[in-house]
Amino acid sequence: MSAEKMQFQAETKRLLDLVVNSIYTNKEIFLRELISNASDALDKLRIESLTNKDLADDTAPEIFVIPDADTKTITVSDNGIGMTRDEVINNIGTIAKSGTKDFLDKIREASNAAAQELIGQFGVGFYSAFIVAEKVELLTRKAGTAQGVKWTSDGAGEYEIEDCDKDSRGTTIILHLKPEFCGDDEYNFTDIYEIERLIKKYSDFVRYPVKMSFEIKGKEEDEPTIEIRTVNSMKPLWTRNKSEITREEYDDFFKHQLHEWEAPLEIFHVKAEGTVEYTALLCIPKHAAPNLYYSDYEAGLQLYSRHVFIMDKCKDFLPEWLRFVKGLVDSPDLPLNISREILQKSTEVKVIGKALEKNILKQLGKMLKDDRDKYEEFWREFGKSIKLGVYNSMFDTKARDSLKDLLMFQTSKDGKLSTLAEYVERMPESQKQIYCAAGKDSAAIERLPQMELLRDRGLEVLYLTDPVDEFTIDVLHEYAEKHFQSITREGFELDDAESQKVKAEVEEIAKTHEDLLKDVKEAIGDDVKEVRLTSRLKSGAVCLATGEGGPSLSMEKTFAAMNNPLFKATQILELNPNHAVFAKLESLHALGKDAPEFKDLCTTLYALALLIEGVMPENPADLANKVTDLLTK
Ligand code: ADP
Ligand code: MG
Numbered sequence: 001m002s003a004e005k006m007q008f009q010a011e012t013k014r015l016l017d018l019v020v021n022s023i024y025t026n027k028e029i030f031l032r033e034l035i036s037n038a039s040d041a042l043d044k045l046r047i048e049s050l051t052n053k054d055l056a057d058d059t060a061p062e063i064f065v066i067p068d069a070d071t072k073t074i075t076v077s078d079n080g081i082g083m084t085r086d087e088v089i090n091n092i093g094t095i096a097k098s099g100t101k102d103f104l105d106k107i108r109e110a111s112n113a114a115a116q117e118l119i120g121q122f123g124v125g126f127y128s129a130f131i132v133a134e135k136v137e138l139l140t141r142k143a144g145t146a147q148g149v150k151w152t153s154d155g156a157g158e159y160e161i162e163d164c165d166k167d168s169r170g171t172t173i174i175l176h177l178k179p180e181f182c183g184d185d186e187y188n189f190t191d192i193y194e195i196e197r198l199i200k201k202y203s204d205f206v207r208y209p210v211k212m213s214f215e216i217k218g219k220e221e222d223e224p225t226i227e228i229r230t231v232n233s234m235k236p237l238w239t240r241n242k243s244e245i246t247r248e249e250y251d252d253f254f255k256h257q258l259h260e261w262e263a264p265l266e267i268f269h270v271k272a273e274g275t276v277e278y279t280a281l282l283c284i285p286k287h288a289a290p291n292l293y294y295s296d297y298e299a300g301l302q303l304y305s306r307h308v309f310i311m312d313k314c315k316d317f318l319p320e321w322l323r324f325v326k327g328l329v330d331s332p333d334l335p336l337n338i339s340r341e342i343l344q345k346s347t348e349v350k351v352i353g354k355a356l357e358k359n360i361l362k363q364l365g366k367m368l369k370d371d372r373d374k375y376e377e378f379w380r381e382f383g384k385s386i387k388l389g390v391y392n393s394m395f396d397t398k399a400r401d402s403l404k405d406l407l408m409f410q411t412s413k414d415g416k417l418s419t420l421a422e423y424v425e426r427m428p429e430s431q432k433q434i435y436c437a438a439g440k441d442s443a444a445i446e447r448l449p450q451m452e453l454l455r456d457r458g459l460e461v462l463y464l465t466d467p468v469d470e471f472t473i474d475v476l477h478e479y480a481e482k483h484f485q486s487i488t489r490e491g492f493e494l495d496d497a498e499s500q501k502v503k504a505e506v507e508e509i510a511k512t513h514e515d516l517l518k519d520v521k522e523a524i525g526d527d528v529k530e531v532r533l534t535s536r537l538k539s540g541a542v543c544l545a546t547g548e549g550g551p552s553l554s555m556e557k558t559f560a561a562m563n564n565p566l567f568k569a570t571q572i573l574e575l576n577p578n579h580a581v582f583a584k585l586e587s588l589h590a591l592g593k594d595a596p597e598f599k600d601l602c603t604t605l606y607a608l609a610l611l612i613e614g615v616m617p618e619n620p621a622d623l624a625n626k627v628t629d630l631l632t633k
Contacts, residue, residue, distance in 0.1 A: 003162035008093055013157050027187060030128040031065070031195070032202035032256060034076045034173055037126060038063040039206045041080025041171060043309050045143055048081060055143050059168075063210045065199065065231075069190040072182045077172035078208075082142040085149045085161065092126060092138065092151060093159060130155035132189060133175035139164060140171040199231045202256060206232050207307065236307050238281040238330060242269050254283050258302070258326055262286050265378060266367065268327070270359055276351045282327030282360070288381045292324055299323035304330035305338075316343050317353040318360075321389040324382050325360060361402050368406065368419070376417055379408050387472040394475050404476060409469070410442055412454070412461040420479045426460060432495050433485040436462035438470050438554045440614060449540025449612060450487045456538065457494065461487060467558045486552065488613075490545045490572055492536060499535065506535040509577045516586060519593040520573070523602035527571060534574035541579040542609045545572040553613050573606055581605070600626055 007013075042061040049055035059079055066075040083091060129136045138151040148166030153159035166172075181187045188194055192212060199210050209230040216225045237245060237253045251263035264283035271279045282301070291297045299320075300313030307330060318325055333348050343349055368375040379386075386406050393399035408417040413426070423434060435454060439445035442463050454461055462484075464470050473484045485492055493503060510517070510533045521531040529547065537543055546552045547570030551559060559567040575582055585605075588598040604626045607617035617623050 003160055005158055005160050006089070006093060008153075008157055008159065027131055027181070028198055028202070030131050030133075030175075031074075031076070031189075031198050033125050033128045035063060035065070035199070035203045035206055035210060036256070038076060038078035038080060038171070039208055041078050041082070042208050044081040045079075045169075046308075048143070052144070061208045063206070063208055065195060065210060065212050067190045067192050067195045069182070072177050072179075072190060073174050074177060074189055074195065075172060075174045077170065079168060079170035080143075082145075082169045082171055083140045083149065084142045084145065085147075085163075087142070088138070088140060088149050088151050088161060127155075129173065129175055132177055132181045132187075134178045135176040137174040137176075138171065139166050139174075141166040141169050143169040196231050202252075204232045205234065205236050205253070205257070207234060207236065207309065209234060236304075236330070238269065238279050238328065239307060242271075245269075253281070254326070258283075258328075260285060260326070264326075265374065265381075266363070268356075268359060268363060270356065272352075272355060274355075276331065276333050276348045278329055278331035278333070278352050280327065280329045280352070280356055282325050282356065284325060284378060284382065286377075286381070288324060293384065297323065301326070302328035303334070303343075304328060305334045306330070306332050310334070310338060311340070314340075314343060314349075316346075316349050317356060319353075319357065319389070319392070321385050321392055322357065322360065324385055329356075358402075361406070364406055376408070379417060383408060384466060384468060387466065387468045390472045391468060391475050400476065404479060407472070407476075409436075410463040410465065412446070412451070412463065415442060418462075423460060423462060424480045424482060427482070428459075430496050431459065432482065434462060434479060434482045435459060435487055436464055436473060436484055437487045438464040438552060440554075441465050444614065448488070449538075449543050450492075450536050452538040452540065453494070453499075453536055454487060457496065457499070459494070464554075467554065470552055470555050471558075486546075487536070488543070488545060488552065490548050490570075492545070503535045506533050506577055509533055513577075513586075516589050517575075519589060519598075520575075520585070520602045520605075522593065523599045524573065524606045528573045528606065529570045531573045531575065533577045536574070537576040537579070539579075540612075541576050541581045542605045542612075543574050544609045544613050545574055546570060547572065553615055557615075573609055575605070604630070 042063070045055065046061070062079060064075075064077045066077075068074070133155075135152065135154045139148060140151075141148040148164045149161065150164040151159060151161050177189055181189045183190075192214065196212060199212075203210055210232045211228055211230050213226050213228045216227050218224050237249060237257075247267075250267050250269075254260045254264050254267075255262070260283075263286065265286045266284040268280065268282040270282075280301075289297060298313050299318075300315040301317050302312055303310045303314045314329075317329060329352060331348065331352060334343075334346070338346075364375070364378070367378065386403060390400055390403050390407065393403065405419065405421060408419055409423075410416070411418045411423060420434070427434075437445045437448060437451065439448065442465060445451065445461070445463050445465070451461065462473075464473065470486075473486075476484065478484065493499065513533070517531045517533070521528060524531070532545075534543065534545075536545075544553065551567050551569050553569045553571075556567060556569045559565065575585070581601075585598075585601055588595060588601055591598055604623065607619075607623040610617045611623075
């Protein structure tokens with residue numbers, strides 16, 4: 001095939017513009033990106049040759065970097081898998097990665113500072129070559145094929161592709177440097193020692209040798225000799241002694257090796273030599289991925305055996321709810337050519353996973369104790385995961401016990417986060433239960449009429465503002481032998497003498513109003529299971545209680561949102577006998593249970609009770625009419 005001129009795909013062109021027009025402030029990163037691609041290509045070759053014996057030969061894998069001041073170029077070559085013509089077009093001329101288009105749209109809308117942050121999140125990969133080069137040539141030959149391909153571009157929208165001769169497999173990339181990177185200014189990427197420094201800085205733990213050739217000056221008239229040296233230490237960070245690794249090295253590792261865009265919140269470096277030998281280097285990122293709780297989030301750890309990369313995103317180590325943990329596991333007890341299916345059944349993987357889980361929980365407990373601020377930072381990002389962990393431990397008391405002390409809730413005390421232990425510690429002697437209330441946020445809960453009484457008695461309430469909270473509490477059932485009691489549930493009552501007295505009075509009133517309550521229930525219909533008098537309200541006229549055992553109103557909403565409309569809360573309408581509206585109800589009842597005035601008041605009270613709970617009544621227009629009628633009467 002002859003040389004062909006082709007256009008970059010539109011998105012590619014935009015990304016190129018972005019990269020080149022220096023949103024990327026760090027000009028040095030191009031080398032790291034190219035070396036990382038070369039290393040990936042060597043990994044791919046190795047994995048391919050496990051099954052395709054034709055590819056296996058005895059050439060040692062290597063990456064070569066050659067800066068040249070005379071031609072003002074820097075060349076990066078590898079003897080990895082290489083690319084076919086189609087692969088070059090698809091991988092280099094196109095942005096195939098999903099999400100890239102969205103990413104570019106976001107960048108376009110963002111301010112400059114925000115754009116910087118965004119692009120930091122996104123590896124620019126191969127295109128970073130155009131940060132420093134005015135022209136890039138790529139020569140490549142796919143392993144197992146005979147034909148080479150040459151790709152050339154100045155990064156301005158077009159590229160050229162043609163067949164070429166190449167005597168060995170792999171890829172060679174020649175960057176023709178822009179003048180400002182060749183000399184006197186800040187950068188000189190034709191300087192061999194400068195490049196050596198960059199390789200050491202960014203690519204030290206690349207698993208393949210990155211070689212350079214150095215000219216060693218001879219004495220007097222002797223010719224200089226050439227020495228080829230491997231510049232990177234190749235020693236994977238996780239194999240080194242913990243005490244010798246700086247926090248900065250760890251941070252760099254997670255950023256570059258695991259494509260994190262910021263330093264992690266917490267790092268776990270674990271070495272174990274028990275029944276199964278392994279090293280794990282894990283982290284909790286600072287921020288949760290936006291899709292962390294969605295099915296398109298790809299969780300999992302990288303897997304290595306004897307420092308050799310086996311696979312990415314291995315999901316079998318950690319349970320679902322720990323999906324936010326990132327990192328790698330390296331174990332000599334796992335064979336090199338292990339498949340995902342074998343891995344799932346592997347006892348080694350199970351043993352390692354269990355140990356890691358335990359370790360993570362232990363360290364989180366320690367963080368809570370020793371560094372409260374950091375733990376709260378963790379909680380705000382990943383608290384939901386811990387709650388899901390509790391929810392998943394429905395049939396596993398041991399797992400639940402290891403998690404319950406990590407839980408945090410906002411409470412009515414001061415709106416700050418509190419652990420359950422802290423809440424229990426503050427409970428007055430007379431309080432027997434842990435009070436909680438669900439709502440969409442703390443303000444919504446504070447407005448609940450049921451809160452008034454607790455506020456009055458100085459009792460603290462846990463705020464359940466996340467839809468998973470109520471489910472979590474349900475599974476927990478109790479903490480330190482204190483049961484959780486929702487202030488909006490049937491059966492809620494306060495334990496103090498004063499409250500018990502009020503309760504007895506209300507029961508007396510109820511006895512003499514059995515007919516009224518029965519008729520209110522009849523007027524409302526089957527939406528409520530029962531109508532009762534209550535002692536849980538102070539100034540409020542009505543509230544809804546939900547039946548014990550079944551879902552609450554907010555759980556019902558959650559189920560409905562998950563297309564599970566069958567899980568319905570049992571509703572009990574509660575009336576405050578000390579409120580003026582109760583007297584009104586009595587007087588209208590005297591007109592007869594079928595009197596429209598009586599029925600209207602009953603259904604209006606029910607609709608209002610729903611509204612208080614944040615539930616839209618079935619016929620809001622009807623409610624509006626009745627209320628305006630009442631207001632203008
Ligand atoms: P990423 O490495 O994240 O996939 P890059 O932009 O760095 O993105 O590279 C794009 C693609 O180009 C790679 O996925 C790979 O398929 C191909 N590629 C880049 N460099 C090489 C190389 N040296 N050898 C083989 N393929 C390469
Ligand atoms: Mg890359």
